[in-house]
Amino acid sequence: MNDFLEPGMLVRNPAAPEWGLGQVQSRIGDRITVNFHEAGKRVIDGRRVVLELVDIDT
Template sequence: MPVMNPMQEPCSIMAQPPFRSFLVPGQPVSHPDHPEWGEGVVQSAVGHRVTVMFPHAGKVVVNATVVHLTELS
């Protein structure tokens, strides 16, 4: 049985699959906390990092595990 260092975390966290955003480039979105930014367009979505161009805020990088962008039609 391996000896665990007291500072080590259990390995169960490592078993989770990496986060993948459901957003795709070109998709229109809005930020739930900043409606004044207007309708944004997803530029890229890599892992949890989603880059969105908003007309009234410019380019914003969002952590999609924290902020749940609203998909627009």
């Protein structure tokens, strides 16, 4: 589900919108490390949470 994510991509966690915008730091299998503006560095279990890609061009 999150297989397309690569370091540098901007994402949001729909289950925690208060975390704000996040930048993917790494993805190893289903473990995704994201640095969120309001919540700091979080390790996400990609089997449980589908992150939303943020398109800054729109």
